[in-house]
Amino acid sequence: MLNSTQSGISKTVIWSMSIISGLVVANNYYNQPLLGLIAKDFSVSESAAGKISVLTQLGYAFGLLLIVPLGDKFLRKKLILIDLVLVFAALLWMTFATELWMLYAASLLIGTTSVIPQLFVPIAAELSSEKDKAANIGLVVSGLLLGILLSRFVGGIVGELWGWRSMFGIAAGLMLLVWVFVYKMLPELQPNFKGTYLELMNSVLQLAKTQPVLQLASFRGAMAFGSMCALFTTLVFHMERPPFEVGASVVGSFGLAGAVGALAAAKVGSLQNKMSINRIILYALLILIGSWGFTYFAGNTYWGLIIGVILIDLGVQSSHIMNQTNYFLLKTNAVNRLNTVYMVSYFIGGSLGTFFASLAWQYAQWEGVCLVGITMGLLALIAHIIFSRKVSLKSKII
Incomplete structure (x- = not known):
């Protein structure tokens, strides 16, 4: 199936999708600076509270696998509006949960339903011209990344001021506003897959099996995101102890440091005019690895952690944007299914x-995390060094 003629997409719609992506994906990350508060509230260990983050990310992987491919089969606007109702319900459950198992179940559902940004990214790729594709993907992804990073900051502040439950209640209210905005703003796109759901899922599997560009991008993305999640999931426990002994608000503020790296990464698409995608990814992964030097050797200082967080976000998000640009250059209409394979791998890596x-x-402790x-x-x-030269953008037309 060849790509249809690109019809273009307005900057207003791109910016709107970027903002909404940030608001929705934030639902998955509010919990990270709040884990210490939750552990104390339910009188459970830090590792037991940490499972909330694990389940949220696993839920996101399930949602990517089960929901995102439907963007090729059903009207995307209608699919997104239905999904937002489910997000709202899951956040309410988290807000009023009274047992640990309820927190686990609600976290799994929040992750499963907060996949709307991964329906937006293929829309941006599908409607953009070749010259604008990387820039538009970068803009939507930058909104998503800022949502991830700023959610930690906001979650920490709100958690300390009004308690961890209030954060999820506020998030539920935001989803109602997002629903109204999507209803009024998002253009309708016709589905491009006519088969059954089973045939749709089989085609996802075939893409995973037959597209080496997608396979390599998926592995790189999974390992890089897993590296970043290792830092942010345990940072709150590290900073509750000496020499820091600080609370959720200070830990959450490290999301602001990460936002510096994310904003820089959003501009990485413009580098394509000067160097290849593979070279940009190589440099991004080297930055990621180098960031752990600061978190290990200077991990008991604020400056060391701040530099480490900036660099880890810069490396991970730069490689992420270029991974997506790489496989979206494949000549196909199966954009949601391509994104499904990559993002499922990505969040399995995060888990x-x-x-x-x-x-x-x-x-x-901290040495093990590093x-x-x-x-x-x-x-x-x-994997990048060994395989990047062996895969080609001239993959067969799907």
């Missing part, structure tokens, strides 16, 4: 990073 970092914290983070970064770099 693994969170899981192993939680274990590492339990047994080896080992997890740098190992995942090195795996991404090794």
Whole structure:
């Protein structure tokens, strides 16, 4: 199936999708600076509270796998509006949960339903001209990234002022506003897949099996995101102890430092005129690995952690944007299914990073977390060095 003629997309719609992406994806990350408060409120261990982040990211992977491919089969605007209702319900459940299992279940559902940004990214790619594709993808992704990073800052502040439950209640209210905005703003796109849901999922599997560009991008993205999640999931536990001994608001403020890296990464698409995608990704992964030097050797100082957070976000998000640009250059209408394969891998990697970092914290504290983070970064770099020259953008037309 060849791509249809690009019809263009206005900057107003692109900016709107960028803002909404940030608001929706933030639902997955409010919990990270609040884990300490939740652990105390429910009288559970830090590792037990850490499972909330793991389940949220696993839920996001499930949503990417089960919901995002439907963007090729159904009217996307209608799909997004229905999904927003489910997001709202999951956030309310989290707000009023009284048992630990309720928190786990609600977190899983929040992750599963907060996948709307990954329906927006293919829209931006599909409607953009070739010369604007990387820039428009970068703009939508930058909104998503700022949502991820600023959610930690906002979550920490709100949690300390009014308690962790209030953050999820506020998030539920924001989803109602987003629903109204999507209803009035988003253009309707016709589906391009006529088969059954089973055939749709089989085509996702075929893309994963047959597209080497997509396979390599997915592995690089999974390892890089897992490396970043290892840092942010355990940062709150690290900073609750000496020499810092600070609360959720200070930990959440590190999202502002990460935003510096994310904003810089949003401009990475413009570098394509000067160097290849593979070279940009190589430099991004080297920055990611180098960032762990600051978090390890200067991890007991504010300046060390701030520099580490800026660099890790710059490296991860730069490679992420270029990974997506790479596989969206494949000549196909299956844009949502391509994105499904990549993003499912991405958040499975995030879940693994969170899981192993939680274990590492339990047994080896901060040194163990740094080992997890740098190992995942090195795996991404090794795969890139070995395989990037063997895959070609001249993959077959799907």
